[in-house]
Amino acid sequence: MNIKKYEAFVRAVELGSLSKAAEELGYTQSGISHMMQSLEDEIGFPLMVRTSSGILPNAEGEQLMPIIRQLLNINECLEQNIAKIKGADTGRIRIASFSTVATYWLPPILRDFQKNFPNVEIQIVESGADRIETMMENHEADLCLYSGGASKNFEWMPLYVDQLMALLPPGHPLTELEAVPIEALESEQFIMPLAGYDYEVHHILDQLNHYPHIRFSSCADSTIISMVSEGLGISILPELLLRNYRTDAVAMPMNPAQHRILGMGVTQVRAASPVTRNFMHYVQNYVKVFSRNAIKPL
Numbered sequence: 001m002n003i004k005k006y007e008a009f010v011r012a013v014e015l016g017s018l019s020k021a022a023e024e025l026g027y028t029q030s031g032i033s034h035m036m037q038s039l040e041d042e043i044g045f046p047l048m049v050r051t052s053s054g055i056l057p058n059a060e061g062e063q064l065m066p067i068i069r070q071l072l073n074i075n076e077c078l079e080q081n082i083a084k085i086k087g088a089d090t091g092r093i094r095i096a097s098f099s100t101v102a103t104y105w106l107p108p109i110l111r112d113f114q115k116n117f118p119n120v121e122i123q124i125v126e127s128g129a130d131r132i133e134t135m136m137e138n139h140e141a142d143l144c145l146y147s148g149g150a151s152k153n154f155e156w157m158p159l160y161v162d163q164l165m166a167l168l169p170p171g172h173p174l175t176e177l178e179a180v181p182i183e184a185l186e187s188e189q190f191i192m193p194l195a196g197y198d199y200e201v202h203h204i205l206d207q208l209n210h211y212p213h214i215r216f217s218s219c220a221d222s223t224i225i226s227m228v229s230e231g232l233g234i235s236i237l238p239e240l241l242l243r244n245y246r247t248d249a250v251a252m253p254m255n256p257a258q259h260r261i262l263g264m265g266v267t268q269v270r271a272a273s274p275v276t277r278n279f280m281h282y283v284q285n286y287v288k289v290f291s292r293n294a295i296k297p298l
Helices: 003-015 018-025 029-043 059-086 099-104 106-116 129-137 182-187 199-205 221-229 274-291
Strands: 048-051 054-057 091-097 120-126 143-147 155-168 189-193 213-218 235-238 250-252 258-266
Touching: 003 018, 003 029, 003 048, 003 054, 003 059, 018 029, 054 059, 059 091, 059 274, 091 099, 091 129, 091 274, 099 106, 099 120, 099 143, 106 120, 106 274, 120 129, 129 143, 143 274, 155 199, 155 221, 155 274, 182 199, 189 221, 189 235, 199 235, 199 258, 213 221, 221 235, 258 274
Parallel strands: 091 120, 091 143, 189 213
Antiparallel strands: 048 054, 143 258, 155 235, 155 250, 155 258
């Protein structure tokens, strides 16, 4: 088995182009085409189709893709362990993360990590919970940083309790209170995060007798904040985001207080690559320091 063939296949599908995959992996166009033909001959059936928009996996390729990714992950883990024994820390970490975590936590974590492990490649995908969980299931990510992983089929480490805040337009009558009663949301125009970003919000609204009028929806935090600032409705956003965002909108705690639990997940800690386990320690250490000036960690 030539593992390079499988790596070339995955990159060609991810990039949608044999030529782009060849350029990234250091092959010629004819070289990677020969590799794909050799792989399909070896397997005994085609794995991809060529369309006007680029390379796509066929049904058989889609079926094998998660297994091939797992094979590549195991091979990379093997290579990294060998490199670690030799004293060289190299490899790649693929991170799936909430945008708030990627924006406000990852840069200082990566700064410190890269000082000690400058040869490790870091790939970050920012998305909502649905996409993050799919990436973990399909072995497209080595590590995830988001909320809600406690019930999923990967090892989950809760890190931080992030308060969820009611976001109100300036001058709104509810801003005169110390905290916004959640039942007060029922009579308000509401701006809802789109699917995949709305789990915590739905959990809060499900406690009400009836939902508020959903006037707008958006998956962009900055758009929601701007709309609230303009008086188009109220919303609910995490304190981690709002504490770093300058806006005329007013962030208020809710009564009863509402939270989300941010954490870190990997398929199996024991099976994670050495560089992934190293990175996990940097995440945990950063959150401990961060928490000293914020809400208490778990």
